[in-house]
Amino acid sequence: MAIGFEMNVIAAVVVGGTALRGGNGTVAGTAVGALLFAVINNAMNLLGVESYWQGVVTGLVLIAAIAAGAARSSATAVRGEG
Numbered sequence: 184m185a186i187g188f189e190m191n192v193i194a195a196v197v198v199g200g201t202a203l204r205g206g207n208g209t210v211a212g213t214a215v216g217a218l219l220f221a222v223i224n225n226a227m228n229l230l231g232v233e234s235y236w237q238g239v240v241t242g243l244v245l246i247a248a249i250a251a252g253a254a255r256s257s258a259t260a261v262r263g264e265g
Contacts, residue, residue, distance in 0.1 A: 190238070194245040195220050202252050220244070 185192075199216030201208030220241065227237050 190241060190245070191220055194241055194248070197245060197252070198248045200252075202256065203249060 195216035196208060196213050197203060197216070198219060199208060199212030199214070201212070223240065223244070224237060227240065232240075
């Protein structure tokens with residue numbers, strides 16, 4: 184039923200705070216991630232951005248979220264808290 188939304192769903196979950204390698208996430212974090220992507224996509228639709236570029240922006244936000252999660256986990260490991 185939701186064919187083609189896989190990347191959006193994964194991006195919303197990762198932006199919401201769940202690590203791709205497994206970990207704990209929250210429903211509230213996922214909802215915030217989904218809301219963020221809804222706002223971004225709505226803004227791009229209003230600005231007349233082509234759908235191809237909307238996918239590119241979603242991918243860039245996903246990459247940024249993964250990089251931030253990796254930096255956060257490596258900082259935690261360096262401090263010895265993990």
